[in-house]
Amino acid sequence: MSRDLILAVPSKGRLQENAAAFFARAGLKLEQPGGARNYRGRIKGLDGVEIAFLSASEIARELAAGNVHFGVTGLDLVYETVAEPDTCLHLVTPLGFGHADVVVAVPKAWIDVSTMSDLSDVAQDMRASSGRAMRVATKYIRTTRAFFAENGIADYRIVESLGATEGAPASGVAELIVDITTTGATLVANNLKILSDGVIRRSQAHLVAALRAPWDEEPLAAARTILDRIAAEARAGQIREIRTTVARAAMLGHDAVSRFGATVPFGAQGSNLVLHCPVDEVYPCVVWLRENGAETVTVSSVDYVFEATNPLFAGLKGRIGEG
Ligand SMILES: Nc1ncnc2c1ncn2[C@@H]1O[C@H](COP(=O)(O)OP(=O)(O)OP(=O)(O)O)[C@@H](O)[C@H]1O
Ligand SMILES: O=P(O)(O)OC[C@H]1O[C@H](OP(=O)(O)OP(=O)(O)O)[C@H](O)[C@@H]1O
Ligand SMILES: [Mg+2]
Known part of the structure; x- marks a missing residue:
């Protein structure tokens, strides 16, 4: 069996380019022999590491299962995809890109509705007047359930939406949405507004470690090297x-x-x-x-500051064995 450390990196989408650039800055050049369609790669000049190129949501799943040691993915996907992330994952460090907020947004025309508490009233009014449940379009199902429960809203229905979620209220598929926003342009274009206490999570890309992965001596040594480089680059910045x-x-x-x-x-x-x-x-x-x-x-400016102690590695080491 391979004793390599497996590092999962987004193979496409918003995070891909930034992830490759992040590792390159740390002196870790990702190599994808055979081009974009080969989903396995290596780090130039560093033995004992295998790269798995996967989609950002798959990376969250593979981390939870312990099939990869390290992965780069968004916090929104970590919390959406994994049931109890705190027990099986360790957030090694935020990466400073892939910023997006998961938010609750309603039609701008709802002038009396600006908080989650107002939304609770809407749900009750809808049930009372039409006998129907308020509908929320989203692909963030677990996240929505948890947040609505925290806010005491139980009488609603989720309409699963896999794209163009912001269009759901206008097309009559749902009354409101839970989705991510970065610039806010898509919400504005669809006449939606964020509830004042409706920012569920501020997300950015993170380097995440899987506590359930096989952390033998060899992958641990490779992790130390990778984190040594990342910490040195971060400190230098x-x-x-x-x-x-x-x-x-x-x-x-x-x-x-x-x-x-x-x-x-x-x-x-x-x-x-x-x-x-x-x-x-x-x-x-x-x-x-x-x-x-x-x-x-x-x-x-200096490129790297290597120090005797590495807080990133120490943090990881402290949590391995819990998974
Ligand atoms: N404006 C944005 N739109 C979408 N995703 C963004 C945006 N900004 C940052 N991200 C982040 O990118 C990640 C999603 O990337 P991507 O859509 O490539 O992943 P995926 O959901 O696995 O792919 P797919 O939808 O094709 O299965 C999330 O963590 C998300 O927070
Ligand atoms: O706040 P903004 O800067 O406008 O960005 C947010 C939008 O970008 C993403 O959509 P994407 O273009 O990836 O399409 P999809 O959701 O249909 O996959 C996201 O799902 C939002 O709809
Ligand atoms: Mg996507």
């Missing part, structure tokens, strides 16, 4: 490297830690000072260094 020569470098380095949340990665050597400073604090830190005698100060 949060900071800029500031370099200067200044008297009392050690003391200023020490102060920069408390003033700006900087780190002094290599310690202060004589009058040379290197700081890793949070992006938003870079300019204030430069001004402060000059006030303290620094003349030339350079600021640069």
Whole structure:
């Protein structure tokens, strides 16, 4: 049996390009030999990892079943597809793309309806006046059931919709919808509005680990390598490297830690000072260094910051064995 770590990556759709670009930034180049129709691949120069190219919703299912170790998919699909995600999955890290909100939206013409509580009244009124249940068009069935139950709405019916859900109210198939929105353009074009307390979930793509996957020594070692790279790239993105020569470098380095949340990665050597400073604090830190005698100060982006500890791997390690 293969002892490879299996990493599931979207093979199509909204998340595909961003996922490949994300791994590439971390120095992990996904290779798909034979082109887009070959659903197995590898990472260039990294043995012990097999890529499974799947659709985003399939990835959520395969993670829950423990058939893959790692997967990239949207939080909306994780919670929609998996019954008890907290028991069998570990969210390793958000990836900063694939943003979408799962929302409850009703016709704009319903001027008296702006909250879930108002919607509860609508459901009762409909039942009383026509004897029928309010209808909700959606493909987010589990998500809708849970959210409506939390809001005390029980008398409604789900109409399963696999596409163009926003058209359902106008075409008379349902009274309202639960769907994802990113820019809001589709809702506006269909004369729908989001209820003020109707944002069910803010979703983005995540790297997710399957607790039920066979986490033998080899896949765990591969996971450590992958997460080492991802953490190094993420850390590098949060900071800029500031370099200067200044008297009392050690003391200023020490102060920069408390003033700006900087780190002094290599310690202060004589009058040379290197700081890793949070992006938003870079300019204030430069001004402060000059006030303290620094003349030339350079600021640069770094590609990776590898550190002795890796919070992503530690987080995963802490949860393996629970699944
Ligand atoms: N504007 C958007 N429209 C649709 N999906 C989006 C959008 N923005 C981000 N996403 C995310 O992309 C993921 C869905 O991707 P995709 O439609 O390719 O997956 P899928 O549902 O598995 O595919 P298919 O519908 O073909 O089976 C979800 O996690 C979703 O939140
Ligand atoms: O808020 P917006 O930026 O307008 O984006 C949201 C819309 O985009 C997606 O539809 P998609 O184009 O993927 O079609 P489908 O739902 O029919 O698959 C999603 O299902 C919404 O309908
Ligand atoms: Mg889709």
